[in-house]
Amino acid sequence: MSVSLEDVLVKASGHIETDVGQETLLLSVKSGRYFSFDGTARDIWVSIDREMSVRDIVEEQIQKYDVDPSVARDDTLAFLGDLLDHQLVAHRQVDSLSNGG
Amino acid sequence: MDIKLKRYTSAGLVIESAFDLPGLDCAESIEGAAQLQYIGAEHMPGPNHHHLSPGVNWSSEGETLKFFVPDVAVFEVSTSGIVRVFPETKDLSDIGVFLVGSVLGIALHLRRIVTIHASAVKVGDGAVMFCGESGAGKSTMAAAFQMRGFEVLCDDLCALDVSRDTAALYSDGRKLKLWGDALERLGLENLAEKPVQRGVDKYFVSSNSKRSSSAPIRAIFELKKSGEATTPKLVPVSAAEAAALIHRNAYRPSIIEQLDDHKLYFEAAVRLVHCSSIYRLERAHDFDQIENVMEEIQRAW
Secondary structure, three states, X not given: OOOOOOOEEEEOOOEEEEEEXXXXXXXXXXXXXXXXXXXXXXXXXXXXXXXXXXHHHHHHHHHHHOOOHHHHHHHHHHHHHHHHHOOOEEEOOHXXXXXXX | OOOOOEEEEEOOEEEEEOOOOOOOOEOOOOOOOOOEEEEEOOOOOOOOOOOOOOOOOEEEEOOEEEXXXXXXXXXXXXXXXXXXXXXXXXXXXXXXXXXXXXHHHHHHHHOOOOEEEEEEEEEOOEEEEEEOOOOOOHHHHHHHHHHOOOOEEEOOEEEEEOOOOOOEEEEEOOOEEEEHHHHHHHOOHHHEEEEOOOOOOEEEEOOOOOEEXXXXXXXXXXXXXXXXXXXXXXXXXXXXXXXHHHHHOEOOHHHXXXXXXXXXXXXXXXXXXXXXXXXXXEEOOOHHHHHHHHHHHHHHO
């Protein structure tokens, strides 16, 4: 599933997560699969809670890690695409955008 | 006429049973109220309970879980701790094998006690667990460490206490169960007792396990057979792999799905990741290598 820079993603329901040291450990109850995120992956996972656009998440990565913008963009889009494929995140609905201001 | 129930302990529970429980220590001196009672019952009325999908041998109804073993018994396990046994055989010794295994596992699940398919030995003040699929060598490893002077804490199932800051397991004083070839290769034939089940080349073996002690878990090793490994390979696993390892080595993992106990096992896995070292041990299934494998394990724990 594809993700664009204008998208805003939200965490999907149906998973349990907790922090273990420097990692976030997560169980998808639906699939029974476990995931762990550390480093930049964990940063991005936390950013999703703030309902930022993908463009803003990429910008944050560039600022924080002083990384080449095209590398940050491609890596972030790929990671978010994986999260979508595993149904750990979903696109924020347009209705909630308009209703939520 | 009242039937005298025998008293046992296993997995941290006091059990009263109308049936002999093979491999467990029976003692009148066991104190405390029973948390589990195995009682006999007449044949179950109602629809034929064997009309289930192939491979499915249990079903749940409210707070009761029924476990079917054709030509042996139907076991009705309730959250109250009462297990009604409807025999389908005249040889009651066949029933006991299931009461100390699958039925106990189901009863522990219903009490929301995290239960892992593993053996364990005592190392210092702590416990080291060996898990893995059936035939992976869990009991053999425990027996081999018993020969080196370590106390066996559990065999087949390990009931964990994850309610406090540490993760601990309960010892239950049960006998080990070993296949004939393992007995022979370990030189333990003289400790072998009766077969676990009629016609099966697997035997109860005296263990030095003491009942009712518990110990914090310090390490977990998942035993994996590898056709390629010429020398044992110990691989520390990530937190996510460790959590998946705990889940797949749960005793009857399908019951976790049925009882929707994902959160309980997830939290237990997190506690175990914090409190213990977790490894995958890949080695050839070769008795000639067991000393090397044990050395590798002892270096890691």
